[in-house]
Amino acid sequence: MLNSRVAVLGAGMVGVATALELQSLGAQVTLMDRRNPGQETSYGNAGVIARSSLMPFNHPQLWKSLPALLRNNTAALRYSKVFMLRNMGWGLSYLRHATHSAFQETTAALDALIRLSTAEHQRLLRETGQAQRLRDNGWIFLYRSHAAFDSGQLGRDTMAHFGVRTQVLDARALSDLEPVLHHDLFPKALWVQDTYSVDSPGQVTAGYARAFAARGGSICTRALRTLQRNGEGWDVLDDSGQASYFDQVVVALGPWSKQFMGTLGVNVPMAFERGYHMHYAPGAGPARLQRPVYDTGGAYVLSPMEQGLRLSTGVELNDCDAAPKPVQLELAEVAARQALPLGERLEAAPWMGRRPTLPDCRPIIGAMPGRRGLWLAFGHQHVGFSTGTGTAKLLGALMTGQATPIDARPFRAERFL
Numbered sequence: 001m002l003n004s005r006v007a008v009l010g011a012g013m014v015g016v017a018t019a020l021e022l023q024s025l026g027a028q029v030t031l032m033d034r035r036n037p038g039q040e041t042s043y044g045n046a047g048v049i050a051r052s053s054l055m056p057f058n059h060p061q062l063w064k065s066l067p068a069l070l071r072n073n074t075a076a077l078r079y080s081k082v083f084m085l086r087n088m089g090w091g092l093s094y095l096r097h098a099t100h101s102a103f104q105e106t107t108a109a110l111d112a113l114i115r116l117s118t119a120e121h122q123r124l125l126r127e128t129g130q131a132q133r134l135r136d137n138g139w140i141f142l143y144r145s146h147a148a149f150d151s152g153q154l155g156r157d158t159m160a161h162f163g164v165r166t167q168v169l170d171a172r173a174l175s176d177l178e179p180v181l182h183h184d185l186f187p188k189a190l191w192v193q194d195t196y197s198v199d200s201p202g203q204v205t206a207g208y209a210r211a212f213a214a215r216g217g218s219i220c221t222r223a224l225r226t227l228q229r230n231g232e233g234w235d236v237l238d239d240s241g242q243a244s245y246f247d248q249v250v251v252a253l254g255p256w257s258k259q260f261m262g263t264l265g266v267n268v269p270m271a272f273e274r275g276y277h278m279h280y281a282p283g284a285g286p287a288r289l290q291r292p293v294y295d296t297g298g299a300y301v302l303s304p305m306e307q308g309l310r311l312s313t314g315v316e317l318n319d320c321d322a323a324p325k326p327v328q329l330e331l332a333e334v335a336a337r338q339a340l341p342l343g344e345r346l347e348a349a350p351w352m353g354r355r356p357t358l359p360d361c362r363p364i365i366g367a368m369p370g371r372r373g374l375w376l377a378f379g380h381q382h383v384g385f386s387t388g389t390g391t392a393k394l395l396g397a398l399m400t401g402q403a404t405p406i407d408a409r410p411f412r413a414e415r416f417l
């Protein structure tokens with residue numbers, strides 16, 4: 001049992017799930033955020049709970065595609081040259097991890113975390129009355145040529161190695177599964193069956209936070225500035241300078257964790273893989289998309305959401321809070337209109353989010369070295385909506401000194417801090 005007052009900073013999926021877990025372990029938990037729960041990165045993602053998302057972007061074959069990516073004109077990856085020059089250390093470390101041994105370690109770690117997380121989401125969605133938001137019909141990777149399909153062999157081998165169920169589809173089988181797609185554009189596709197998705201990741205996060213509050217948890221809306229040691233515990237200081245005392249603190253501020261840890265003199269090697277989304281009305285015709293699809297050639301994911309069809313983009317490496325540059329969304333929209341009938345845009349401006357990414361593409365989950373009572377849970381890159389729940393389970397075990405449900409070592413802060 002955890003008989004202490006704990007502040008969880010950040011009410012995205014990672015913070016909310018952590019607050020729920022620590023509460024269930026007996027702690028008196030306060031969840032703190034400047035916004036209501038689930039309104040930032042955990043709102044705007046593609047909503048996929050993907051057993052297949054094991055491959056870090058810096059897999060060993062990155063070297064082959066690097067020259068094309070460095071041209072800085074693809075829909076999959078754009079980067080700010082100024083950002084990359086200022087973050088050269090991160091970039092070099094990221095590339096240094098594009099090796100077979102790092103790949104094996106990361107894929108095994110993410111597989112364990114995602115399996116744990118998926119089971120936890122199923123439980124929490126049931127407990128919070130949101131089971132109807134969960135689809136269990138997988139997602140589909142679309143390939144615009146046979147050569148493109150062949151180049152995805154490492155991904156398929158990795159999924160096979162970890163027992164992820166998949167089925168290769170030709171154009172006709174794809175059309176049977178998703179009649180809305182212009183299947184002639186996609187001679188090959190891969191249906192990843194072991195994958196779930198939700199119709200509103202923001203609502204799921206908010207629903208978990210409501211359950212936390214209903215079970216006696218406290219939610220506090222405050223912009224936070226820093227922490228100060230106070231005896232055995234910590235003062236959390238907000239922007240007005242007001243201090244609140246807690247025995248233990250969990251930093252789960254997603255992409256803003258880097259800036260916040262900087263106020264404590266800790267340099268977190270995190271980059272921001274920014275991405276955009278826009279909702280669209282369904283196009284003409286009776287057929288509707290049944291599950292998320294990832295058009296590998298168009299470099300976008302299209303997910304059916306309660307707001308409409310959510311088109312989300314690839315990666316833009318840039319400062320966390322630099323002005324939006326939604327060029328990739330324009331490209332993705334053109335590509336998506338080739339793939340299926342897409343109606344009008346439903347919002348005036350695209351949404352922008354940031355995937356918080358550490359050089360080995362694994363989050364930090366565990367104790368902050370040398371600062372007793374300070375715990376870290378951030379850096380969940382492309383899979384934080386999926387893995388917030390497993391993160392919570394792992395951190396709960398670490399904080400209570402219990403046996404951990406999965407190996408905690410690949411996630412420890414000492415890798416970088």
Ligand SMILES: Cc1cc2nc3c(=O)[nH]c(=O)nc-3n(C[C@H](O)[C@H](O)[C@H](O)COP(=O)(O)OP(=O)(O)OC[C@H]3O[C@@H](n4cnc5c(N)ncnc54)[C@H](O)[C@@H]3O)c2cc1C
Nearest residue numbers: 012013014034041042045046048224254275383384385386
């Ligand atoms: C385009 C896109 C698509 C994605 N698709 C998927 C997907 O399909 N599946 C998947 O698993 N993941 C996906 N991701 C990744 C996933 O969304 C993130 O990894 C995850 O949401 C991170 O959650 P978090 O709780 O760490 O951060 P967040 O959800 O960003 O939460 C951090 C919280 O901290 C608060 N905060 C920050 N600074 C302060 C401060 N100073 N004071 C107070 N509060 C503060 C913010 O308000 C915010 O609520 C996607 C990401 C993007 C950008």
